[in-house]
Amino acid sequence: MNLLKETISNIKPSDKEAMKKTWKHIDNLTKPLGSLGKLEEIAAKYSGITGQVFNKVSKKNIIVMCSDNGICEEGVSSADQIITEVMTNGIPEMKTGVGVLASFANAELTVVDIGVKGEITNPKVINRKVNKGTANMCKEQAMTREEAIKAIETGIEITDKLCSEGYDLFGTGEMGIGNTSTSASVISSLLEIDIDDLVGKGVGLTEEQFENKKKVLKKALEINKPNKEDVIDVLSKVGGFDIAGLCGCFLSAAKNKKAIVIDGVISCAAALCAYQLKPESKEYMFTSHKSDEKAVNYVFKHIGLEPILHLDMRLGEGSGCPLAFNVIEAALHVVNNMATFEDVGIGEESKDRLVDVREEKTK
Amino acid sequence: MNLLKETISNIKPSDKEAMKKTWKHIDNLTKPLGSLGKLEEIAAKYSGITGQVFNKVSKKNIIVMCSDNGICEEGVSSADQIITEVMTNGIPEMKTGVGVLASFANAELTVVDIGVKGEITNPKVINRKVNKGTANMCKEQAMTREEAIKAIETGIEITDKLCSEGYDLFGTGEMGIGNTSTSASVISSLLEIDIDDLVGKGVGLTEEQFENKKKVLKKALEINKPNKEDVIDVLSKVGGFDIAGLCGCFLSAAKNKKAIVIDGVISCAAALCAYQLKPESKEYMFTSHKSDEKAVNYVFKHIGLEPILHLDMRLGEGSGCPLAFNVIEAALHVVNNMATFEDVGIGEESKDRLVDVREEKTK
Numbered sequence: 159m160n161l162l163k164e165t166i167s168n169i170k171p172s173d174k175e176a177m178k179k180t181w182k183h184i185d186n187l188t189k190p191l192g193s194l195g196k197l198e199e200i201a202a203k204y205s206g207i208t209g210q211v212f213n214k215v216s217k218k219n220i221i222v223m224c225s226d227n228g229i230c231e232e233g234v235s236s237a238d239q240i241i242t243e244v245m246t247n248g249i250p251e252m253k254t255g256v257g258v259l260a261s262f263a264n265a266e267l268t269v270v271d272i273g274v275k276g277e278i279t280n281p282k283v284i285n286r287k288v289n290k291g292t293a294n295m296c297k298e299q300a301m302t303r304e305e306a307i308k309a310i311e312t313g314i315e316i317t318d319k320l321c322s323e324g325y326d327l328f329g330t331g332e333m334g335i336g337n338t339s340t341s342a343s344v345i346s347s348l349l350e351i352d353i354d355d356l357v358g359k360g361v362g363l364t365e366e367q368f369e370n371k372k373k374v375l376k377k378a379l380e381i382n383k384p385n386k387e388d389v390i391d392v393l394s395k396v397g398g399f400d401i402a403g404l405c406g407c408f409l410s411a412a413k414n415k416k417a418i419v420i421d422g423v424i425s426c427a428a429a430l431c432a433y434q435l436k437p438e439s440k441e442y443m444f445t446s447h448k449s450d451e452k453a454v455n456y457v458f459k460h461i462g463l464e465p466i467l468h469l470d471m472r473l474g475e476g477s478g479c480p481l482a483f484n485v486i487e488a489a490l491h492v493v494n495n496m497a498t499f500e501d502v503g504i505g506e507e508s509k510d511r512l513v514d515v516r517e518e519k520t521k
Numbered sequence: 522m523n524l525l526k527e528t529i530s531n532i533k534p535s536d537k538e539a540m541k542k543t544w545k546h547i548d549n550l551t552k553p554l555g556s557l558g559k560l561e562e563i564a565a566k567y568s569g570i571t572g573q574v575f576n577k578v579s580k581k582n583i584i585v586m587c588s589d590n591g592i593c594e595e596g597v598s599s600a601d602q603i604i605t606e607v608m609t610n611g612i613p614e615m616k617t618g619v620g621v622l623a624s625f626a627n628a629e630l631t632v633v634d635i636g637v638k639g640e641i642t643n644p645k646v647i648n649r650k651v652n653k654g655t656a657n658m659c660k661e662q663a664m665t666r667e668e669a670i671k672a673i674e675t676g677i678e679i680t681d682k683l684c685s686e687g688y689d690l691f692g693t694g695e696m697g698i699g700n701t702s703t704s705a706s707v708i709s710s711l712l713e714i715d716i717d718d719l720v721g722k723g724v725g726l727t728e729e730q731f732e733n734k735k736k737v738l739k740k741a742l743e744i745n746k747p748n749k750e751d752v753i754d755v756l757s758k759v760g761g762f763d764i765a766g767l768c769g770c771f772l773s774a775a776k777n778k779k780a781i782v783i784d785g786v787i788s789c790a791a792a793l794c795a796y797q798l799k800p801e802s803k804e805y806m807f808t809s810h811k812s813d814e815k816a817v818n819y820v821f822k823h824i825g826l827e828p829i830l831h832l833d834m835r836l837g838e839g840s841g842c843p844l845a846f847n848v849i850e851a852a853l854h855v856v857n858n859m860a861t862f863e864d865v866g867i868g869e870e871s872k873d874r875l876v877d878v879r880e881e882k883t884k
Contacts, residue, residue, distance in 0.1 A: 187618075188608075188611065188616070188617050188618070189617070189618050189836050190600075190725060190835075190836070191725070193618075193834065193835050193836040194618060194832075194834055194836055194840070195832045195833030195834040195835065196831075196832040196833050196834075197832055197834065237553075245551070248551065248860070251860070253551070253858065253859060253860035253864065254551050254552070254859065254860060255550075255551070255552050255556075255557060255855070255859065258854060258855050258858045258859045259851055259854070259855065261854075261858070262850070262851050262854040262855075263851075362553060362554070448831075464831070465831065466830065466831055466832055467829065467830060467831070467848075468559075468811075468827070468828065468829055468830070468831050469557075469558045469559040469560055469829055469848070470558030470559050471556065471557055471558040471559075471560065472553075472556050472558065473552050473553070473556040473557055477557070480851070481847075481848060481851060484844075484847045484848075484851075485830070485832070485844060485847075487625070488622055488625050488626075488843070488844060488847075491621060491622070491624075491625040492618070492621050492622065492625075495616065495621045495624070496616060496617065496618065496621045497611070497614070497616035497617060501616065
């Protein structure tokens with residue numbers, strides 16, 4: 159608990175002065191004010207994280223938290239639970255979705271067994287198993303409070319270590335059959351939104367299975383009565399080790415002043431937990447793609463973020479992150495390399511005619 | 522006219538057999554069916570273009586057509602017309618928006634003076650001036666029919682040459698003060714949509730200037746009465762040299778079986794012209810970002826395309842294309858490198874449980 163408490167108290171707001179300096183520079187680049195849209199916002203936000211106007215990403219890492227969910231007993235997923243184990247062993251080989259896209263973006267993977275039911279045999283997977291999967295939250299709480307804290311602190315420790323090794327841009331991924339169910343439950347609890355309004359079909363459920371999934375999740379919430387004012391309570395009752403671990407990653411990145419990218423609904427649930435524990439953590443978060451899972455929209459709206467890629471992706475694993483890395487790096491490249499009006503010989507007079515009114519951007 | 526006719530008649534549908542083979546491969550990759558969304562669609566479409574399942578982009582080029590518009594006399598733009606000349610000279614130095622983003626994506630630029638009013642002094646700009654800007658379409662037609670054809674054929678010639686030099690992925694950009702006005706007029710004419718419903722504020726117009734812009738464009742359409750069944754008529758009466766030139770680029774890319782990316786509203790108007798001249802040309806087109814200009818949505822809907830990046834960009838120049846290049850290359854990388862179910866030891870039985878129903882995707 160000490161590490162979690164210490165991490166939360168060491169998360170500070172990002173550097174607004176650096177952001178202002180960056181906006182001033184951006185507004186002097188050879189383009190109408192604001193015309194590079196979110197690329198400008200991304201670059202300015204990144205400046206707030208590093209405290210520097212000009213930035214370059216050094217090393218990228220996508221942390222993939224893998225764990226099993228007891229709720230699978232209730233038939234909430236169309237996939238066999240063994241898939242978690244098989245894919246966890248496979249992901250470090252860089253040949254699954256996140257691995258292939260990570261290699262395209264020149265990013266590395268850190269694959270963590272934080273609670274897979276079966277034995278993981280691939281030595282490239284970091285063994286930090288909190289337990290062999292969670293309990294069936296339809297019958298009892300998914301994990302103990304101590305386990306939830308241990309899982310969060312595992313995420314913190316792993317990310318702290320990666321930060322100390324020079325990684326400065328993170329992605330968040332997961333593997334765990336049943337984790338769209340736990341994510342929906344966590345988001346439903348924290349935002350007080352009815353399960354019917356936010357649960358998604360996950361991967362390939364029939365209509366009947368989908369109805370069952372909603373019924374099961376309502377029952378889990380009814381039985382456990384998670385306290386929305388207490389993130390740890392919510393995570394332990396209706397969460398998963400993967401969500402808790404990723405929550406730790408978001409907290410650690412914020413503490414270490416490093417940028418971290420949200421992927422799909424599981425990662426989003428974890429980002430929400432981090433945000434509820436310490437709102438300033440959002441100043442270190444970037445989005446990637448628009449998820450098919452409705453719950454994501456509620457979280458983005460609540461935190462105040464918008465996805466940048468509309469690719470209808472619903473794979474998970476962190477597979478949206480490498481694509482977002484490319485956009486973030488492009489944004490930084492613009493600030494570092496684009497000419498100012500003076501550089502290309504456009505004086506103040508002409509420049510003023512390109513100006514439109516815009517709100518204060520550092521808020 | 523011969524080159525235009527010949528080009529149109531030599532545009533053939535993309536290779537549906539290759540697309541089917543690619544879908545078969547994609548559906549055997551270690552992921553739930555369809556879960557990489559548009560990445561899968563992009564890769565399959567690209568296969569149709571090349572006729573190969575496995576593809577790699579060799580050389581990328583963004584063609585930037587620069588020209589002036591007589592309509593600027595009517596105060597439709599907040600920017601001084603001289604900006605066209607200044608920026609045309611500046612763009613090849615790779616320090617403006619499109620240049621910086623192109624260098625990030627390892628793409629080259631081909632900057633063409635297809636009708637800038639002033640003299641272009643930068644020798645890196647290709648001089649193919651059809652005329653020194655168009656006429657004021659509020660008083661007469663913007664250009665002659667012969668000029669419109671010459672501008673289209675200029676785009677064809679330039680793209681044909683780049684194809685022969687081994688470029689296989691193209692972007693389309695422009696520079697020309699007043700060209701959101703011509704684009705809106707072209708799109709309004711071809712799709713029979715009222716100016717009020719699709720004209721955008723361009724860059725930084727006041728409310729009064731915006732009202733004037735709409736009035737001016739309505740007058741231009743009223744005076745010229747472009748014939749929507751005749752793309753050349755529309756282009757010559759209310760278009761611009763840049764739009765016509767880019768239309769030629771789209772046609773040439775389709776003829777040469779190369780992929781080409783749409784940027785903002787001007788590029789979109791050009792893509793629409795190419796599509797109206799030869800609907801099969803759409804099978805070679807890819808989108809980049811969602812434009813702030815409403816007209817773009819109508820064109821995408823009409824052609825049947827959707828933007829993939831939501832970045833609130835409104836710079837033009839082709840600046841959205843390099844970001845789309847990255848996504849396209851990521852999609853190809855997935856097909857080339859991702860493991861199949863057999864590779865990671867998941868048998869037919871487990872695989873079947875990951876399957877959801879999906880429509881035929883080659884249609």
